[in-house]
Amino acid sequence: MSWLSGAAALVNAILGNIPMMNKKYVHDPKLVEQLQQFQKQNADILAKYNELIKRMEDQDIDSFEDLQRFDRKGAEVLIRLASQTAPLPMQGRNFGFFGLTSTGKSTIINKLIGKNLAEVGAGETTQEIQPYDGQGYRLYDIPGRNDDLSYFSMEYIAFWKALTARIIVITSTIKEMTKVFRLLDAIQLRYDIIVNKFDLVNLEEREKVKVQIKQEIINCKLQGVNHIWFISAENPRQFPDWINMIDYLTNK
Structure with missing residues (x-):
């Protein structure tokens, strides 16, 4: 996926024009109008983004x-x-x-929605940015294999800034998502971290892993x-962090 197609996929997801899990399309004329106005108002800055990405x-x-x-x-x-x-x-809230x-x-x-809407399984199951209500x-749900350059597009940065919360999911080390952390820090956006599959960590190792993750954040x-x-x-x-997370997201 090129950076341009990645940005286009993002716009389509927000507009509701990509296939949902039920194979239907969703069209929100009001949101389409808002985004078109957004792009028109930011034509000059969009050109500068494209110039920077070409340079990269x-x-x-x-x-x-x-x-x-x-x-x-x-x-x-x-x-x-x-x-x-x-x-x-x-x-x-997004x-x-x-x-x-x-x-x-x-x-x-x-689990958060309470329905099996997002496809799960071994390997990459999310091919496009998928919204779930x-x-x-x-x-x-953001694809794990998205092209890194698409993150530098105006659409992605505008998307990140619009989110109520940016949640980064890892399983064992902060290094899994260093590129994203660095970019979010650079553009001064805050984020939350989920360390998932913690049940797979041996009971006697769990506190050690917590210390490791927190130390990596410092390092x-x-x-x-x-x-x-x-x-x-x-x-x-x-x-207990599951309930803590839900309380935070519910009251965000």
């Missing part, structure tokens, strides 16, 4: 860390563009779940962490 492609740069290392001016441009980017005009393949994002979403909120100098929840989406009642 030419240098084979696909992370903010590399952008800082090899093109400091480009990093400064990105931060400036992000600060000028308005959030997408999304209604209500939560985005980001994570690598098989971290359990879809299982978490199914709950009681008064919308959850977005990586992550700036935007709000909460860290250690959970098992397969067995939600096994760990």
Whole structure:
């Protein structure tokens, strides 16, 4: 998936124009009108984003860390563009779940909604950004194999800024999502971390793993962490952090 197709998939998801799990299409004329107006109002900044991404492609740069290392001016441009980017005009409470393949994002979403809507299984099951509606909120399942450059598009940054909460799902180490953490820190957006499949960690090792994750956050100098929840989406009642997470999301 190219950065351009990744951005297009995001826009389609927010507009409700991608196939849902029930194979139907959803069209929201009001939201379509809002996004069209958003794109029109931001035509100049969109062109600057495209110019920056082309520059990154030419240098084979696909992370903010590399952008800082090899093109400091480009990093400064990105931060400036992000600060000028308005959030997408999304209604209500919206939560985005980001994570690598098989971290359990879809299982978490199914448990939160109370229905098996998001496809789960071994390997990558989420091929496109999928929105799922709950009681008064919308959850977005973000593909684990999305092209890194798409994260630098105006659409993605506007999407991130519009989310009520950005939730990063990992299973064993912060390093799984370092690129995303670095970018969110750079554009000054806060986020929450879920350590899923915690039931697979041996009982005597669990406290050690908690300390390890928290130490990694310190070592990586992550700036935007709000909460860290250690959970098992397969067995939600096994760990109290599941209830803590729900309370937070419910009252967000």
